[in-house]
Amino acid sequence: MPTDAMLDASALRAQRADDGGLTVTLGDDNYEGVKVRRAFPLESPFEFIGLFASDGSEIGVVERVGDLDTQTAEALREELGRTYFLPVITDIDNLTEAFGVLQADIETSSGSRHIEIRGYRSKIRILSSNRALIEDAEGNRYELRNYHKLPRITRKILGLGM
Amino acid sequence: MDLVEPISDEIEECLRHTLKSGELLMVLLTADLSPDGRYDESYLVLTQERLLVLHPNGISGPEVEDIPLSNIAKVQTCNYVGSGALIVDLPGQTQEVVRFSQGNYFKFSAVPHIVDAALAQPTDGAEAETSSSPPRRVEHCSTCGRALRPGSTVCPNCIRKTETFWRLFSYIQPYRGIALLGFALTLMMTALTLVPPKLNEILIDDVIVPVVTNYTQVVDGTPKQVLTPEAPKIPPPETVKLLLWVVGAFLCLHLIRALVSGIRMWTLGWLGQRITYDLQTEIYNYLQFLSLSFYSRHSTGRIMTRVTTDTERMRGFITSGFQDMVIAILTLIGIGIMLLWMNWELAILALLPTPLIVVGTMIYRHRIHWVFHTIWRRISVLNSLLADTIPGVKVVKTFAQEDREVERFDRRNSELRVSRMESVKMKAVFLPSIALITSIGSVILWWFGGSRVLENTLTLGELQAFIAYMVMFYGPVRDLSNLSDQLESAATTAERVFEILDTEPEILDLPGAQDPGCIEGRIEFRNVSFTYDGFARILDAVTFTTEPGEMIGLVGHSGAGKSTLVNLISRFYDATDGEILIDGVSITELEQRKLRSQIGVVLQEPLLFQGSIADNIAYGTPRATRAEIIAAARAANAHQFIMNFPDGYDTEVGERGGRLSGGERQRISIARALIGNPRILILDEATSSVDTQTEYEIQEALERLIANRTTIAIAHRLSTLKNADRLLVMDKGQIVEVGTHKELLATKEGVYRRLVDMQTELSKVRAL
Numbered sequence: 001m002p003t004d005a006m007l008d009a010s011a012l013r014a015q016r017a018d019d020g021g022l023t024v025t026l027g028d029d030n031y032e033g034v035k036v037r038r039a040f041p042l043e044s045p046f047e048f049i050g051l052f053a054s055d056g057s058e059i060g061v062v063e064r065v066g067d068l069d070t071q072t073a074e075a076l077r078e079e080l081g082r083t084y085f086l087p088v089i090t091d092i093d094n095l096t097e098a099f100g101v102l103q104a105d106i107e108t109s110s111g112s113r114h115i116e117i118r119g120y121r122s123k124i125r126i127l128s129s130n131r132a133l134i135e136d137a138e139g140n141r142y143e144l145r146n147y148h149k150l151p152r153i154t155r156k157i158l159g160l161g162m
Numbered sequence: 163m164d165l166v167e168p169i170s171d172e173i174e175e176c177l178r179h180t181l182k183s184g185e186l187l188m189v190l191l192t193a194d195l196s197p198d199g200r201y202d203e204s205y206l207v208l209t210q211e212r213l214l215v216l217h218p219n220g221i222s223g224p225e226v227e228d229i230p231l232s233n234i235a236k237v238q239t240c241n242y243v244g245s246g247a248l249i250v251d252l253p254g255q256t257q258e259v260v261r262f263s264q265g266n267y268f269k270f271s272a273v274p275h276i277v278d279a280a281l282a283q284p285t286d287g288a289e290a291e292t293s294s295s296p297p298r299r300v301e302h303c304s305t306c307g308r309a310l311r312p313g314s315t316v317c318p319n320c321i322r323k324t325e326t327f328w329r330l331f332s333y334i335q336p337y338r339g340i341a342l343l344g345f346a347l348t349l350m351m352t353a354l355t356l357v358p359p360k361l362n363e364i365l366i367d368d369v370i371v372p373v374v375t376n377y378t379q380v381v382d383g384t385p386k387q388v389l390t391p392e393a394p395k396i397p398p399p400e401t402v403k404l405l406l407w408v409v410g411a412f413l414c415l416h417l418i419r420a421l422v423s424g425i426r427m428w429t430l431g432w433l434g435q436r437i438t439y440d441l442q443t444e445i446y447n448y449l450q451f452l453s454l455s456f457y458s459r460h461s462t463g464r465i466m467t468r469v470t471t472d473t474e475r476m477r478g479f480i481t482s483g484f485q486d487m488v489i490a491i492l493t494l495i496g497i498g499i500m501l502l503w504m505n506w507e508l509a510i511l512a513l514l515p516t517p518l519i520v521v522g523t524m525i526y527r528h529r530i531h532w533v534f535h536t537i538w539r540r541i542s543v544l545n546s547l548l549a550d551t552i553p554g555v556k557v558v559k560t561f562a563q564e565d566r567e568v569e570r571f572d573r574r575n576s577e578l579r580v581s582r583m584e585s586v587k588m589k590a591v592f593l594p595s596i597a598l599i600t601s602i603g604s605v606i607l608w609w610f611g612g613s614r615v616l617e618n619t620l621t622l623g624e625l626q627a628f629i630a631y632m633v634m635f636y637g638p639v640r641d642l643s644n645l646s647d648q649l650e651s652a653a654t655t656a657e658r659v660f661e662i663l664d665t666e667p668e669i670l671d672l673p674g675a676q677d678p679g680c681i682e683g684r685i686e687f688r689n690v691s692f693t694y695d696g697f698a699r700i701l702d703a704v705t706f707t708t709e710p711g712e713m714i715g716l717v718g719h720s721g722a723g724k725s726t727l728v729n730l731i732s733r734f735y736d737a738t739d740g741e742i743l744i745d746g747v748s749i750t751e752l753e754q755r756k757l758r759s760q761i762g763v764v765l766q767e768p769l770l771f772q773g774s775i776a777d778n779i780a781y782g783t784p785r786a787t788r789a790e791i792i793a794a795a796r797a798a799n800a801h802q803f804i805m806n807f808p809d810g811y812d813t814e815v816g817e818r819g820g821r822l823s824g825g826e827r828q829r830i831s832i833a834r835a836l837i838g839n840p841r842i843l844i845l846d847e848a849t850s851s852v853d854t855q856t857e858y859e860i861q862e863a864l865e866r867l868i869a870n871r872t873t874i875a876i877a878h879r880l881s882t883l884k885n886a887d888r889l890l891v892m893d894k895g896q897i898v899e900v901g902t903h904k905e906l907l908a909t910k911e912g913v914y915r916r917l918v919d920m921q922t923e924l925s926k927v928r929a930l
Binding site: 006043050061 | 774804
């Protein structure tokens with residue numbers, strides 16, 4: 001099976017262009033306006049990063065961002081941060097449930113929000129390492145880390161293990 | 163199936179005279195219709211030399227029709243509507259030899275095969291064929307002869323209930339300490355329920371009555387207790403002390419009851435959940451080891467019911483039903499003893515309504531059972547109507563049939579309402595009647611007991627205790643009226659679950675089965691025949707060999723046996739006759755799981771499991787690295803579209819992969835088949851349910867993948883098999899043509915050529 005899509009970390013250079021886009025140099029090839037996509041955004045956000053040229057064709061996959069030189073890694077991390085927005089919930093307050101709708105005030109890595117979760121049993125997805133992905137009624141998503149450390153009643157309402 | 167059925171002495175005697183020495187009885191079946199369609203028995207006898215038909219109602223004993231096998235050109239069964247017949251082709255004529263009702267069709271359908279075998283091997287072919295004779299389509303109980311439920315061998319009439327219950331209770335064995343504690347607490351609860359009436363008796367006779375008697379004055383000629391709220395009396399200190407004791411005893415009793423009840427609920431709950439967990443785990447584990455044939459005999463719904471509802475019922479019986487029964491029996495005994503001990507004459511009077519309650523309850527339960535049965539049936543009818551019309555609402559609207567559907571629903575809903583009202587009416591009659599009978603018992607007691615109190619032969623406290631015990635007595639009486647139903651239901655449920663656990667997997671690894679190691683991929687079919695039902699030959703003496711790395715295309719009409727053939731390579735079923743070899747070793751000598759790990763299968767309708775795309779690709783190889791998952795997806799032309807999903811490989815596919823399109827599911831299933839790097843690849847209509855663009859992408863991926871793997875591909879679109887090294891054309895379970903696409907096209911009258919021509923014509927018509 002072909003595995004040649006994995007890019008050689010030592011041959012890859014990336015930097016921000018003046019227009020804010022990402023420029024990637026791979027050996028003699030130069031790509032501008034490169035898009036990044038995570039293969040495993042929820043389970044392994046800084047491994048297996050797909051790089052796509054501006055015409056949509058795949059340049060290849062970076063196996064580990066940590067293997068790249070500092071500047072390239074930094075540029076990629078920045079681009080990933082711009083492409084993927086997934087606030088991390090740091091606190092949950094005033095969690096209530098009525099008629100199948102959850103309401104809560106949450107503190108996130110990006111600020112505080114009031115959220116509603118409809119049909120919440122299908123909108124809360126358990127991830128590995130005691131993490132959960134929560135999708136609110138408007139389709140916004142949040143990551144909840146270490147949910148096992150939440151108060152028992154909160155876990156019970158969210159259906160995250162008893 | 164036994165093809166030699168029991169016969170009457172008269173027929174046996176007749177046969178003894180008719181059969182020659184050394185003539186082997188191969189078939190003896192009873193037919194139940196006369197040629198003019200009346201119920202009348204006749205017997206079909208087959209030996210290695212002839213076919214005999216015995217008609218028992220001849221003038222001088224049974225008439226015998228004798229047809230030598232050498233005269234028979236062909237035997238076949240003919241299926242009419244509601245009946246069937248066995249037809250024999252003789253020189254110059256066709257003769258109907260026996261006629262039978264529909265229920266007997268299946269057993270007679272085995273006869274033509276056996277006759278064919280007898281004609282082919284007149285001496286020793288019989289035994290082999292008889293041993294592979296078909297099973298009955300409708301199974302009957304071997305003890306009582308009742309028809310069994312489809313897919314079940316459990317006869318509710320003949321279950322050995324004692325054995326079943328012992329086995330059922332064996333699930334308690336690992337937790338016997340907890341079970342005994344629960345049982346002891348149950349006994350304690352029962353004993354505690356008997357105490358309050360006795361305390362009441364003490365309260366009335368020893369505390370209240372002796373003091374209150376002093377407050378009695380004659381008012382208007384009648385002695386009455388006259389209250390003096392303005393000047394409360396001071397009761398004797400010893401009476402107050404006794405009141406305190408009794409009240410204290412009541413308080414302690416309630417505290418102990420609450421405590422015992424709580425511990426009992428926890429204990430039985432724990433026990434119940436452990437038993438449910440053990441049972442469900444045991445059944446599910448066992449289901450994983452059962453062969454595919456088990457799943458084709460049992461519907462998914464039925465298997466799910468065994469794992470969920472039936473195990474829950476078993477838990478209910480062990481932890482609740484059984485305990486309630488014990489409580490009821492003990493309560494009855496306890497109260498009976500108390501009543502007789504207190505006053506045997508009153509006890510007999512008190513128990514007078516009991517037979518009425520028992521009989522009334524039994525009649526009610528019998529009648530309401532059928533009403534409930536009707537209600538369940540009508541609910542099911544209503545549900546099936548909803549299941550039809552709600553998904554089909556587009557059709558309803560298209561034909562503007564909304565009113566008709568509303569009317570149809572209304573009619574069925576009315577029927578349901580009527581049957582529900584029937585149950586309401588029965589309850590409205592039964593429950594007040596029982597209450598009335600119980601009250602009549604109390605009235606009788608009040609009269610006779612009250613008279614005794616007035617005669618001073620019974621205390622007021624005793625009478626009150628009597629009435630309290632009597633009220634407590636009738637509850638268990640009603641419960642026990644249903645005892646046999648409960649036991650039967652529990653036994654049948656348990657037996658159905660045990661039936662699964664007792665099913666022997668048909669495909670088993672032989673002792674000393676070999677690990678095939680890394681196979682080369684040489685597949686050899688030697689004269690392989692296969693039948694699912696023991697009768698219809700889906701594969702008939704199939705012989706072919708594929709070399710390692712060769713690509714074989716399997717072509718043929720629907721039902722030609724193509725999918726069955728590939729199922730046999732994976733050893734989902736064992737061949738009925740013949741042998742299949744992988745790298746020269748019979749697959750029955752190989753460890754099936756190791757063999758299957760080297761076979762990649764892509765089906766027409768790929769089934770994905772709930773979870774992420776990555777989980778699904780790595781399903782057969784859970785330790786696959788992320789790099790391997792991406793490589794497999796890339797090879798299956800799936801990487802591009804997966805990366806376009808916001809969650810990439812972490813995307814949830816939904817139930818059965820429902821959030822993805824057919825083509826996406828198919829490419830993921832190809833990646834799943836490839837990740838283990840199988841040596842044999844089976845593609846069963848892998849591209850037939852996708853659009854042309856997707857088919858092109860899948861085809862492109864497949865062509866890359868079949869290199870260096872033995873590939874067997876089934877496809878209806880013959881163009882997809884053009885590059886196969888060889889094509890095997892199947893018809894009616896046999897390989898009728900072998901060759902490359904070009905070679906087979908050159909055969910003008912060939913099956914393949916005809917199929918290609920038909921598809922070309924069809925393409926032209928579609929293009930118009």
